[in-house]
Structure formats: C-alpha cells, structure tokens
Amino acid sequence: MSNISSPVFVLIKNATVLTVDPQSQVLENTDILVKDGKIAALGQDLSTPFEDSVSVIDAQGCIVTPGFVDGHHHMWQQLLRGIATDWSLFDYTVNMRTIV
Secondary structure, three states, X not given: OOOOXXXXXXXXXXXXXXXXXXXXXXXXXXXXXXXOOEEEEEEOOOXXXXXXXXXXXXXXXXXXXXXXOOOOOOHHHHHHOOOOOOOOHHHHHHHHHXXX
C-alpha cells in the first residue's frame, strides 16, 4: 500500500463568486477548481483530467465568498490564547482580573 495519495479535486460549478478585486467584484455562473485544498482555477465550464477523483458541487443559486478573517485583535490578547475560549462575557470580565 502506497503512502502517496492522488490529488484531491473539488469542482464547484455555476456559483456566484464575490471577490475582493475592485475590477470584477461579482462573477456570475463561475466554476472554482480546488486542488489539495487550494484554489487552482477560476472560470466558466472548468473540468479536470481526473474525472474519477473529483467531487462536484452544484452551486447554482449559491454565493461563494472569500474566507472571513477577524483582523481586529489586540496584541496583549495573544498572551491569553486558549485560556478563555469557552467563557461567556460574564466569565471573561470576572476571571480576567485573577489571571492578569
């Protein structure tokens, strides 16, 4: 048995794609080819030579957007990563005094 696996492809078909490109913010009826978890191609009527190893998602009527990232973060909060992840706001405000 080989430890080398074949590339994994996901083909998202017919999506409305919202981009961060000011020249082309909305792409209608667009296909997205994902190879090994990364976008490999973007266009219309995309296909792959490995038809048997492709998972196809029909996104007709769906919107695909870039991943959302919370860019607002205070540097001092990095010291507390993993400490209060399951706390409520009340727990956070009460318990931070004992930690800090």
